[in-house]
Amino acid sequence: MGAEQRSRRVPGGHFRYLESGVEALQAEMDAGRLSARRLTSAYLARIRALDAAGPRINSIIEINPEALEIASALDRERKAAGARGPLHGVPVLLKDNIATGDRMSTSAGSLALDGISATRDAHLVERLRDAGAVILGKTNLSEWANIRSSRSTSGWSARGGLTRNPYALDRNTSGSSSGSAAAIAANLAAVSVGTETDGSIVSPASINGLVGLKPTVGLVSRDGVIPISHTQDSAGPMTRSVTDAALLLTAIAGPDPRDTATAEAKPGDYRGALDPECLHGARLGVVRAQFGRHPEVDAVIEAALATLRAAGAVLVDPVDLDVAESAQEAELEVLLYELKARLPVWLAEFTPHAPISTLADLIAWNERHAAREMPWFGQELFEQAQSRGDLSDPAYLEALAGCQRAAREEGIDRALAAEDLDALLAPTGGPAWLSDLVNGDNYGGSFSTAAAIAGYPHLTVPSGFVHGLPVGLSIVGPRWSEPLLLGLGYAYEQATRARRPPTFAPTLP
Numbered sequence: 001m002g003a004e005q006r007s008r009r010v011p012g013g014h015f016r017y018l019e020s021g022v023e024a025l026q027a028e029m030d031a032g033r034l035s036a037r038r039l040t041s042a043y044l045a046r047i048r049a050l051d052a053a054g055p056r057i058n059s060i061i062e063i064n065p066e067a068l069e070i071a072s073a074l075d076r077e078r079k080a081a082g083a084r085g086p087l088h089g090v091p092v093l094l095k096d097n098i099a100t101g102d103r104m105s106t107s108a109g110s111l112a113l114d115g116i117s118a119t120r121d122a123h124l125v126e127r128l129r130d131a132g133a134v135i136l137g138k139t140n141l142s143e144w145a146n147i148r149s150s151r152s153t154s155g156w157s158a159r160g161g162l163t164r165n166p167y168a169l170d171r172n173t174s175g176s177s178s179g180s181a182a183a184i185a186a187n188l189a190a191v192s193v194g195t196e197t198d199g200s201i202v203s204p205a206s207i208n209g210l211v212g213l214k215p216t217v218g219l220v221s222r223d224g225v226i227p228i229s230h231t232q233d234s235a236g237p238m239t240r241s242v243t244d245a246a247l248l249l250t251a252i253a254g255p256d257p258r259d260t261a262t263a264e265a266k267p268g269d270y271r272g273a274l275d276p277e278c279l280h281g282a283r284l285g286v287v288r289a290q291f292g293r294h295p296e297v298d299a300v301i302e303a304a305l306a307t308l309r310a311a312g313a314v315l316v317d318p319v320d321l322d323v324a325e326s327a328q329e330a331e332l333e334v335l336l337y338e339l340k341a342r343l344p345v346w347l348a349e350f351t352p353h354a355p356i357s358t359l360a361d362l363i364a365w366n367e368r369h370a371a372r373e374m375p376w377f378g379q380e381l382f383e384q385a386q387s388r389g390d391l392s393d394p395a396y397l398e399a400l401a402g403c404q405r406a407a408r409e410e411g412i413d414r415a416l417a418a419e420d421l422d423a424l425l426a427p428t429g430g431p432a433w434l435s436d437l438v439n440g441d442n443y444g445g446s447f448s449t450a451a452a453i454a455g456y457p458h459l460t461v462p463s464g465f466v467h468g469l470p471v472g473l474s475i476v477g478p479r480w481s482e483p484l485l486l487g488l489g490y491a492y493e494q495a496t497r498a499r500r501p502p503t504f505a506p507t508l509p
Contacts, residue, residue, distance in 0.1 A: 015046055018187050019501055022090055022244050025190060029078065029089050036071035036078075036089025040134050043091050044068075047137075047188050055169055055504040057186050059179035061096050061160040062104050063137040071134045086247045086271075088132030093192040095180045096138040096160070097145055098122050098235065099224035099350045106350065108226045109143035109157025111373055112365045118350040122224020123259065124193065124235055124252040131251040136189050139179030145200060146176040147228050147339060147385075149377040151440040154178055154204075158373045162435060165208065166502035167469055171432035172441065174207040176200040180238045181208035185502055187240075191248045194238045197228045197335065199429075199448030201236050202460040206428035206472030209462050209499050211245045211489065213237050214448075216479050217455035219265045220249075221256035224350065227342035229335050230261070231400065232452055240499060242461065242490040246270035249482065270486055276494045278487035280312030283421045284475075285319030290426035293445040300464035300471045301427045307495050308425075321415040321424060323450045327406035330399040331453050336385040337396040359386050376437045407453035416478060423477040423488060428460040431469035447474045459485040461492055462499040467508055470499075 017025065017039065028034035044063065051057045064070075074089045083089070094100065097108045099118035107113035121129065128135065140160035146152055154175030155163035163178040165171040166186040173182045177194030181204035184192045194201045196214040205212025213236045220235045227233055237248040247270070254267035286305065291298050309315055344358045356362045363382050366373045389396065415424060430444020451458035456479055460472035473492065477485050493499075 015042070015187060017042060019240060020190070021241050022086055022190055022247050025090055026083070026086055026088070030083065036074045036134060037068055039089065040067050040071040040091050040136065043136060043189050050186055050504070051183070051188055055164070055166070057164050057166055057182050058161055059139055059163045059182040059186065059188065060093070061109065061138050061140040061157070061179060064135050065103050067091070067134055067136050074132055074134065084130075084132035087128065087251050090133055090191070091136040091189045092128055092133045093136050093139050093180060093183050093189045094125065095141055095177050095192070095194050097141060097195060097226040098125060098193060100125055100135060100138070102135070104138055106226070107159055108145065109141050109159045111158045111369060112356050112362060113351060113354055114159050116351050116354045118224070119352070120224070120350070123221035123256045125224065127252050127254065133251065139177070139183055139192060141178055142175030145195065145197060145226070145228055147197075147335065147381055148379050149381055151377040153376060153435060153437050154441050155435070156376065156437065162437070164435070165432050166504050167209065168432065168505050168508050170434055170507045171469065172207070172435045174204040174432065177204050177238060181205055181210055181212070184238055184240060185209055186504075187501065191244050192238045193235055193248070193252065195225055195233060195235045196452065197232045198331070198452035199446050201238060202448050202458050202472070202474065203429050203446055205238050206460045207432045207470060209470035209502070211237070211239050211242050211462070211493075212460045213245050213249060213482070213485070214451065214458040215249065215253065215482055216457045218259075218261035219253045219480070219482065221259040221262050223256055223258040227339070227346055229338040230342055231334065231338065231404070232455060242486055242493050243271065243274060246274055246486050270483060273483035273487045274490040275487050276491050278491040279308060282313045282423070282488060283419065284308065284313050284315055285415060285419055285421040285424045286315055286317035287321045287424050287426040287447070288318035289322065290445070290447050294430050294466070296466040297427050297430055297471050300466060301473060304463045304473045304492070304496070305425070308492065311491060311495050316419045316421060319415050319419060319421065319424065321411060321450060323411050323453070324406050327403040327453065328449055330403040331449070333399040334396065334403060336381065337388045337391060337393065340385045340388055341391050377440060403453050407450050411450050412454050412456055412476065412478065422484060423475050423481070426474050428472035428474040431466045431471060447476075451476045455479070457482050457485055459489045461489045463496070464498050465500070468505070469508070
């Protein structure tokens with residue numbers, strides 16, 4: 001059954017651009033059969049039909065009121081001078097912790113920043129505008145990128161409410177890039193940008209049937225992204241295909257003098273890394289410790305491993321990647337210290353006119369507005385962070401050194417070197433759980449932590465389904481190995497074509 005036939009069976013059917021990739025949309029615009037304004041209007045109509053009404057995915061927190069005007073200007077530019085590149089006129093969604101210096105808020109889903117516009121664009125937004133993208137709107141997220149409470153429900157924010165999974169509306173989207181994932185799964189835009197500290201790109205991408213790439217920390221500038229951790233935060237693509245991920249990464253990656261971590265970042269055309277023969281001869285290690293949580297997920301990934309072998313990959317199975325539990329506990333300490341230190345810096349630069357300027361201010365604001373801000377869970381992680389010292393504190397420095405050593409030299413680096421491996425493989429996580437605002441999340445495991453602590457790249461690619469719920473295959477490599485991961489993911493994607501669009505079922509049959 002083709003995409004057009006499937007579209008007639010779901011809400012918002014007959015959508016002409018269902019599952020359309022960036023290159024296909026660009027070809028239509030180049031040929032004069034489509035304009036940026038018409039495409040933007042089509043996505044806005046679909047958002048009204050599916051996100052704000054109909055199944056009510058609730059993935060978009062705010063529409064850019066200037067989107068159609070921007071699209072029209074880009075159409076005029078194309079007619080006069082040609083397209084700037086692959087993203088010219090293509091609608092892009094941004095997670096609402098990425099600053100835009102326009103009429104939209106940048107709020108991290110918090111009512112404390114509702115209606116507060118940033119003073120300027122984040123660096124990655126500057127790059128998207130330079131590439132000719134249409135910033136369509138902001139997506140909902142787990143509030144403050146899920147650092148407020150250990151009892152939170154992913155996909156919920158006080159400003160945006162709860163985002164719902166388009167594969168089964170009573171299921172969770174995971175987080176914190178919840179809206180970015182659900183919106184692209186539901187075909188509400190061409191591509192989206194999410195952010196990750198630990199799992200916030202790859203987990204919602206996997207659970208919503210998407211490609212998600214958490215880049216090497218420092219490949220994409222963190223300038224303008226509301227911070228949790230300057231050692232782990234990274235923005236990256238969330239798309240329906242590896243090709244779209246490569247095109248989006250090409251647009252947003254590169255050095256930025258405002259972010260010293262990007263000094264070694266080299267801009268390039270990641271589309272050139274997409275080789276359908278990339279798996280042939282690749283040495284890939286299977287992290288068996290990540291199996292055994294869900295038998296049906298294991299079955300999906302075993303089938304993926306068989307596909308990889310058939311495509312010529314050499315699988316080393318098993319490999320040992322054991323990031324000590326103590327390192328994972330130290331990770332939280334690092335995040336708490338860095339949140340307290342970095343949040344005031346971002347607020348001072350991007351929202352100096354906001355009612356909060358420090359983490360202490362935010363805690364007090366939430367207490368004053370607890371009925372609206374904390375109806376389901378509290379802010380104990382904020383309070384723990386506020387109790388920490390500054391970044392010269394020996395406890396912080398010890399925690400940082402210990403967890404990075406465990407994830408890098410004693411973790412991913414050692415696992416790759418021991419068997420001369422190109423990358424590591426594992427299930428990204430479990431299928432989507434039932435959303436439960438009373439009890440919070442019920443995760444089924446995750447492979448995100450080692451790459452997150454190390455600051456190394458992590459790609460997840462759709463691999464199959466468990467009772468209609470998507471499951472992803474993770475590919476993790478060393479620092480700056482994005483071209484390799486994209487190539488491997490592309491070859492796997494071409495061999496499987498595992499992604500299917502959602503049907504917006506109210507619940508599982």
